[in-house]
Amino acid sequence: MVTIRSTSTMDEDAQPIEVMCSGTVDQQDGKVMLVYEEALTEGELFDTTLTAVNGEYAMLERSGPLTGTCMRIEQNKRHLCHYETGFGTMMLGLYGEQIHADVNANGGNIRLVYALDIDGESLGKNTVEISVRPKEMTCGAPLQ
DSSP states (O other): OEEEEEEEEETTEEEEEEEEEOEEEEEETTEEEEEEEEEEETTEEEEEEEEEETTTEEEEEEESTTTTOEEEEEBTOEEEEEEEOSSOEEEEEEEEEEEEEEEETTEEEEEEEEEEEETTEEEEEEEEEEEEOOOOEETTEEOO
């Protein structure tokens, strides 16, 4: 089970969002790859792949209706990234402030903190906390 808590802060106004979904996680050589399915609207699903290397960078890519979104968050660096909205692609600036990934076969946590901008104009700061846990078992079968 994947729980994603995202908080966008602009001018001291915090807007939290929490989403739960199922996914898969693979961890090797200090790199974590998390793949989960998100719903854009009812009936429109897309896969998100988050690759994170603790303290260095995180890469988020989407496939499905929103193919084209590719965001790189790197500690103490700014990257320009494509973000597909469904109405068109935006070019965003992302400045990575914190990347922490501690995930293994039993689950774990990922924390990303980054600032967003469009053409140098601040859109605020985002904090994304991802919790990965094994699905609960009932009589030997995972809960759906």
